Amino acid sequence: MSLLMAPLPLMFLLMIPGVYGQNWGVHYGSSHICALKDSSVIMSCTYTYPTGLQIKKVFWTKALVKNADNEFPDLSEDTEYSQRLQYLGDKQQSCTIRLSHVTQKDEHMYYFRFITDKDNGKWRGEPGVTLTVTDLQVEAPERVTEGDSVRLTCKSSCTLTDRATFIWYRNSQPLTERRDRNNQLLLQPVRREDAGRYSCALHEHTYISPAVHLNVTYPPENPVIFISPCCEIVEGDSVTLSCISDSNPPADISWFKRGMFVGFGINYNISKISSDHSEEYKCKSRNKHGEKYSDAATLNIMYPPRNVSVSINGSGEVEEDSVTLSCSSDSNPPAEISWFKENQSSAVGSGQSFSALQSGRFYCEAHNQHGSQRSAVLSVTVYRSLGWPVWLGITVTCVGLFIIIIIIVFIMRKRRGAKAEVVTVKQDDLYSNVNERDAHMSESAVCDDAPYASVSYSTPRRDGNEDAEEIQYVTVQHHKTKPMQRAEENENQYGNLRIHQPGAAMRRSDVKTVEEDSAIYSSVK
Secondary structure (H helix, E strand, O other): OHHHHOHHHHHHHHHOOOOOOOOOEEEEOOOEEEEEOOOOEEEOEEEEOOOOOOEEEEEEEOOOOOOOOOOOOOHHHOOOOOOOEEEOOOOOOEOOEEEOOOOHHHOOEEEEEEEEOOOOOEEEOOOOEEEEEEOEEEEOOOEEEOOOOEEEEEEEOOOOOOOOOEEEEEOOEEEEEEEEOOOEEEEOOOOHHHOEEEEEEEOOOOOEOOOEEEEEEEEEEEEEEEEEOOOOEEOOOOEEEEEEEEEEOOOEEEEEEOOEEEEEOOEEEEOOOOHHHOOEEEEEEEEOOEEEEOOOEEOOEEEEEEEEEEEOOOOOEEOOOOEEEEEEEEEEOOOEEEEEEOOOOOOOEEOOEEEEOOOEEEEEEEEEOOEEEEOOOEEEEEOOOOOHHHHHHHHHHHHHHHHHHHHHHHHHHHHHHHHHHHHHHHHHHHHHHHHHHOOOOOHHHHHHEOOOOOEEEOOOOOOOOOOOOOEOOOEEOOOEOOHHHHHHHHOOOOOOEEEOOOOOOOOOOOOOOEEOOOEEEOOOO
């Protein structure tokens, strides 16, 4: 009885619709899903169960071991999934879910489980759905040279569909919405401006791949010198010269002063700078692709006046109305010049040159905002010279005097000529009288007697009587000489003849003249 009765319940269950008459099962749209990191994943799913049963609970789980409640944990109750998991199915046939912002931690096998109203009416679809999370990767050469052709590739471990469209980014900025279906970006030729961090993304996903740096190498270009402090350098300061160059890889920097090497490195330091450093500096930027020199930079160093001196043309004694003094100095900025006379506190002039109008000892003082210095004292002697008007007056005066003298001489010569004529006439009368007086003398007496040794001619002085007759007396001294002297004395007959004009007073020891009112007396000894 018991054996016969045993199969009856089983047969009864088989005859109940929806219990053992239908299959239990879960069907997944794909057993393996590859998702990009930070993307959303849809796991499609359908399930079946016997008719007549009611679904009490549906959920997804990734656990293979039951918990303390003798049940698999529900993902929707897990804090790591609760905000990212969305159930899209129902309690009849669909069991599809969406998992957002997937990460590497989400790589598991996921199962769908449903529970009916029957004690033994529970089911978990095995095997489940395997989720693989990956990211996009940009493949690019580590280093390229300017002018080369470069190809960048966007890759993923997932099998991407042929319809996938890629977006490229440089330094997080889209490259003008550039898209490339073959997941490649071509840079031909590559420029130095193309250097940067490149990433890619699928157009339908928000996920962007990790960035890869594209290193474009090129020779140095446009090295520039910067000077610190930048504005004003005073003698004694410390100065730093910096050479900035655009190059890749970074260039080696060399420093040159007037073409001579003076240092190495980006910065060139000068401590306690002086005016000797006021030269042209250049830096040379060099890497394996080439080299380039900067433009010359000149240091403008400020310093107080020095080497102040005074000079003039010629000696210190100048025969002019004034002498011009020049003051020279070495300073930066150019100094202002003041002129002083020794022992005077106030300035007597200013400027590079100074005209000294009087003799004295002068010096100049040069000063700028950094200091001052005075020159040595210079002695100057100024001789006043006559101007051209004075010389002209003197010349005219001399010429006038010369003309007057010529006129006076001419008049005097004319008067002397007239007087000489009068004297000649009177002398002729004189000698004629003498000849008549001595006509009776014999020839022998004349020969024996000496010639006239002395003849004195006197003109009577006029005492106001202009009409009185002028009477002339001639006295001849007759001396006896020896015969041998006669010839010589004959040649000197008239050797001692003196003529006196009227009004002249004659004083001689051998002649005594007595003047009367209108007569002249002569004596012969």
